[in-house]
Amino acid sequence: MMLVDGDAGSTSDWDDRWNHIKKFLERSGPFMHPDFEPSTESLQFMLETCKILVIGAGGLGCELLKNLALSGFRNIHVVDMDNIDVSNLNRQFLFRAKDVGRPKADVAADFINSRVPGCFCPSFYLYLEFHIIVCGLDSIVARRWMNGMLLSLLVYEDGVLDPSSIIPLIDGGTEGFKGNARVILPGMTACIDCTLELYPPQINFPMCTIASMPRLPEHCIEYVRILQWPKEMPFGDDMALDGDDPEHIQWVYQKSLERAAEFSITGVTYRLTQGVVKRIIPAVASTNAAIAAACATEVFKIASSAYLPLNNYMVFNDVDGLYTYTFEAERKENCSACSQVPSDLHFSPSSKLQEVLDYLTESTSLQMKSPAITTTMDGKNKTLYLQSVASIEQRTRPNLTKTLKELGLADGQELAVADVTTPQTVLFKLCFTS
Numbered sequence: 001m002m003l004v005d006g007d008a009g010s011t012s013d014w015d016d017r018w019n020h021i022k023k024f025l026e027r028s029g030p031f032m033h034p035d036f037e038p039s040t041e042s043l044q045f046m047l048e049t050c051k052i053l054v055i056g057a058g059g060l061g062c063e064l065l066k067n068l069a070l071s072g073f074r075n076i077h078v079v080d081m082d083n084i085d086v087s088n089l090n091r092q093f094l095f096r097a098k099d100v101g102r103p104k105a106d107v108a109a110d111f112i113n114s115r116v117p118g119c120f121c122p123s124f125y126l127y128l129e130f131h132i133i134v135c136g137l138d139s140i141v142a143r144r145w146m147n148g149m150l151l152s153l154l155v156y157e158d159g160v161l162d163p164s165s166i167i168p169l170i171d172g173g174t175e176g177f178k179g180n181a182r183v184i185l186p187g188m189t190a191c192i193d194c195t196l197e198l199y200p201p202q203i204n205f206p207m208c209t210i211a212s213m214p215r216l217p218e219h220c221i222e223y224v225r226i227l228q229w230p231k232e233m234p235f236g237d238d239m240a241l242d243g244d245d246p247e248h249i250q251w252v253y254q255k256s257l258e259r260a261a262e263f264s265i266t267g268v269t270y271r272l273t274q275g276v277v278k279r280i281i282p283a284v285a286s287t288n289a290a291i292a293a294a295c296a297t298e299v300f301k302i303a304s305s306a307y308l309p310l311n312n313y314m315v316f317n318d319v320d321g322l323y324t325y326t327f328e329a330e331r332k333e334n335c336s337a338c339s340q341v342p343s344d345l346h347f348s349p350s351s352k353l354q355e356v357l358d359y360l361t362e363s364t365s366l367q368m369k370s371p372a373i374t375t376t377m378d379g380k381n382k383t384l385y386l387q388s389v390a391s392i393e394q395r396t397r398p399n400l401t402k403t404l405k406e407l408g409l410a411d412g413q414e415l416a417v418a419d420v421t422t423p424q425t426v427l428f429k430l431c432f433t434s
């Protein structure tokens with residue numbers, strides 16, 4: 001965690017430094033926000049007051065930091081847990097070969113500070129301090145966690161949202177030649193979890209599914225990768241599967257097709273095979289640049305109030321030509337993250353706890369990773385299942401094969417579920433079906 005901080009009003013400003021920004025803020029124009037009065041105040045706010053948190057200092061993050069610093073934001077904090085890898089250097093342009101191994105956030109902040117005069121970094125912060133948060137992440141879990149964090153900061157009085165508690169979240173995402181940028185006003189517009197179905201499905205599957213009951217093309221590819229390759233060693237002993245070797249991928253692809261045919265599963269392609277085997281999201285520098293530019297523009301629009309923000313989801317695709325459109329993602333009435341309504345879980349009393357667990361991880365609208373389920377019984381907290389602590393996992397594992405009735409759960413019982421996808425506990429209401 002590092003800060004790119006404007007030493008506001010310092011000697012580092014030269015005449016006309018912000019002329020390009022002033023054109024947007026100090027004169028009116030046809031695209032201006034209807035309530036905006038051009039003045040010098042917006043620029044002062046951006047330069048001196050506005051505090052931005054950039055999450056991720058990778059491909060998108062480097063672009064975002066550069067764009068924001070050059071747009072006049074001088075109080076930019078950046079957080080990233082990764083260290084720099086040599087493979088980042090082609091597009092993560094704030095890093096040099098000498099930086100390999102160092103934390104991304106530190107190096108990115110140093111670079112911006114040295115190249116954009118007036119920009120500087122403390123290491124502790126509260127999310128509450130920020131006016132705007134920008135995410136340039138490749139992890140859906142991290143994105144959902146941040147979404148949940150901002151939702152947890154919302155203040156409701158008599159059920160009415162206090163607008164001053166809203167911290168806008170600008171979220172950018174890219175995958176190869178595709179990308180999206182969105183503006184989220186937590187509690188007001190669709191949140192990350194409202195549109196979870198839009199994200200690609202997970203790529204880590206339970207072994208039993210892969211081995212005995214595949215349903216998706218990915219399951220078939222995983223079967224070949226994990227079980228068949230080590231058994232058959234098609235390229236000689238000790239030859240590890242290499243995702244960059246076309247012959248290896250071709251072999252896995254053919255075997256996956258055979259496996260898929262056995263279970264009448266369609267959708268196995270060479271490209272999908274490579275994607276599953278390599279477990280990577282290909283990075284394209286131009287896509288990152290376009291999406292980061294869109295995100296930085298949204299930050300500028302919100303910080304200055306000079307223009308209406310994107311409403312609220314922009315899709316970008318330059319696989320074949322260039323295609324882009326925007327739409328308004330809608331809030332989901334029963335969103336488990338932002339609706340404030342406990343979701344119902346419909347199960348029969350004879351369902352096993354394992355089925356509830358599977359639902360939490362496999363449902364497209366929940367996509368939890370390692371849910372821990374607790375409930376209250378006779379006024380006491382009871383952990384039904386918890387995976388993250390080995391001793392508790394061992395103790396609660398037998399519950400998975402018990403039915404809900406055997407566990408003493410009643411119709412209408414509240415289940416509290418904790419997961420890495422959110423900082424808050426999600427409440428569910430158990431509804432028995434007959």
Ligand SMILES: [Zn+2]
Binds near residue numbers: 332
């Ligand atoms: Zn939501």
